[in-house]
Amino acid sequence: MTSLVRTIPAAPSAIALMHFSNRLTFETDCSDVFSSQEAGEVDFVLVDVRGPLAFERGHVPGAINIPTRLLTVESLADYAKNTLFVVYCAGPHCNGANKAAVKLAALGYPVKEMIGGVTGWLDEGFKLSVASVANTPVACAC
Template identity: 80%
Template sequence: MTSLVCEIPAAPSAIALVHFSNRLTFETDCSDVHGSYEAGEVDFVLLDVRGPLAFERGHVPGALNMPGRLITAETLAAYPKTTLFVVYCAGPHCNGANKAAVKLAVLGYPVKEMIGGVTGWLDEGFELSVAVARTANTAIGCEC
């Protein structure tokens, strides 16, 4: 008798290696983001792409708030095209991070999604910040 898991055979190891290696070029996880901040090795810009009210209620420490609708060439003009953006939204039930990643890629920026979003961050046991919102627009001098 074959289990439901084995009903469809696993991909050959060589194909699995390519698939899972490729996924890591598109995503990072909450633990890696947290570890990078803890080690002071932040070589990326973390963007919370939820709305300002959700951001103010709680966000990943160090994140800038830039809702997806504000991601434009103008709002990102101060960032070199080599800047890696890591985007996140509320969690697996939200596709805001995917939409933001598409916009960033169209604009020519490297981008990864922090899988799990706020939900994943909390599931890992990490704290959210509820400090005054810092927006990416403010960081680049806009009073929006």
């Protein structure tokens, strides 16, 4: 008897290596961002692409807030074209980070998504920075 897992065979190792290596060129995770911050090795700009209210209620420390709709040539004029942007949104249920990554790449910037977003950050046990009384992230308005 074959399990549901094996119903579709796994890719050959060489193809799997290429696939998973390629994914890492597009993604980073909450732990890597946190560890980089803790080590003082922040060579990227962390961008929360949710709306301002969500950002105020709780965001990843060190992040700036640029909602996806505001990612324009004008809003990014102060950043060199080789600036690595790491974008995140509310979590796996939100595609705001993907939309932001598309915009940044179209504008010629290197970009990675912090997979998991705010949800992943909290799941790792990391704390959010809060600008207002509430500490509950709200829905994405990206």
